[in-house]
Amino acid sequence: MPEPEYSVAVENLVKRFGDFVAVNQLNLKVRKGEVFGFLGPNGAGKSTTIRMLCGLLKPTSGHALVAGYDVARKPEAVRQNIGYMSQKFSLYNDLKVIENIRLFAGLYSVPSKDLQGRIEWALAMANLKGQENLITGTLPGGWKQRLALGCAVLHKPPIIFLDEPTSGVDPISRRQFWDLIHQMAEEGVTVFVTTHYMEEAEYCNRLALIFRGKMVALGTPSELKRDSMKGELLLIECEPLGKAVEALQSAPDVMDAAVFGNALHLVVLDVATAIPRMWKYLADQGIAIGRIEKIRPSLEDVFVSLTAAREAGQEYKV
């Protein structure tokens, strides 16, 4: 079979559970060697999508090709070409590290001549050399995740699916985990990863923002930050914050106001006109202002503004 153009190609993918539409008309394409992030809050449909792409759930309608194979019609061919890490840690806690590795090597039919090499590789990658005989359940969270990743890629699959691989893992381990992901991507592996951590999303080559089963934006992190926000972002330092946010939410020209740390983020249509108005408006309310300035939005700002628009029932083109 010729190498497919895209590692993952999804067309009008829909998954319905009864009346609930978990994934709604999803379209996306992931290139070989890309780290593709799937960002969204819990319940947005991320896991459902990834499970369909791994052949674990049957799509209600639409098509998805993974490694060139239709996930609904050729799930076994898909599974030969993927590694999958489910959201919940699902290696066997009562097995030793090495027993888990050998099990998955057996399930993926790793040829016996490669076996020792792959075991060594997985142990080195998970930083578990010399710890082969530990019971898996006793490992710290970050080690478990690396072991799970190692087990999922023992057969050197061209595509890996990671469902919230770093949830519940400390920041340093998370960082190490992402280093591994980028290493694999450099070797040409396509990585499809879901997350609800905004800072993690920055590590991805491209991102799809998903909300309530629908994709609300797609692009590189910088594209999203540049293009996806309706309006511009102001940072306001003022006192007291609570009173200010209340006042600003009903102020004219303000599309959204939220507390970020010890300051406010304000979404306005036009910065030039908004800044002088805000000074006046807040001063009239008796609020002490430190500074007001235009800032570049973070992914979180983009995400909040896009989902807030959805919540309000407005739809606009990205």
Place this chain on the structure above:
Amino acid sequence: MSFPRVLAVAKKEVVQILRDSRSLLIVVIMPVTLMLLFGYGVSLDLKGLPVYVYDQDGNQQSQDLLKRFQNSEYFKVVSVVDGYPAMTRALDDGRAKMGIVIPWDFSQRLRDGGPVQVQALVDASDDNTANVLIGYAQAVVQGYSAEIQLNWLRERGQSVQPAPVSIETRTWYNEDLESSAFIIPGVLALVMSVIGAFLTSLTIAREWERGSMEQLISTPVSAMEIMLGKLTPYFILGMFDVLVCAVIAIYWFHVPFRGSALTLLFSSALFLVVVLSLGFFISVVAKNQFAASQIALLITFLPAFLLSGFLFSIEQMPIALQWITRIFPARYYVSLLKQVFLKGTPTALLYADLIPLAVFALVLALLATRSFHKRLE
């Protein structure tokens, strides 16, 4: 079908069993415990039932009669009392199953040649035991009466033949009429049900609950390979327990073994396929350890206990219930076990049980394979 993949799953399962003390306990201790429990604890034989005696007469003849009770293996005279209240209390609190009251004019009336009645007070809260007791007591008293009549006739110079008609019995298959020989072979059906259905339904449902099944089915391993890999270790453990139980039955409880070992192993293998398939099917449907294990016990262990002829003879059940027993595979297995241990029926005659059992095995194995898909829905 890839044999190495089946082996990978099976190896993992074996390691998990060996590392889990609870499943080891069930595999090793449970068969022995059940054997001992049913071998010693459950006896359908009535022997040495406690009897209280109130002898108002206290004469040579009343003593003769009481000696006959004493000498019967079915009764044990545990106390002689001198009034009704003591006897009533003993019956009330279960110290006595029967009270015998010999009237004050017992020997007087016997001398006069008149009829005399001996009172037996029987605890009939368990009607079955009571019926048997009454029968035994009547036999004792009839024997005594017959002797008195004979003596009476002899004294008058008549030659009499004692007991003109008698019955000569030969008990086959269970010569000593030991109920343990009847019960013990059937214990195997209980053990197989627990190993096969209960234990496997737990292990498979556990994979669903913990999420490891999701990881497993995301790999190229096929549904059939998962099923074979997970069930084979339990099949081997089940066969191991067949041997353990057979050894205990034959060498500890001295239950005769007259059939062929091959028949025992073959029918046990068939029954194991039945219960393993059921356990697998249930856990695929239930996907929850608690529900799966409860359902497994309900549809395998309970029928093996009540509706298989293990303790309660199927021929004595109401007709409707007899028909119902036919839909439970345990019935055929227990029948095979009793035949292979006690009767040694040639294999050709065992087909009446072997064929239905084989059909169940085939149908349920198919059902189990069909029920399991590598999907999360």
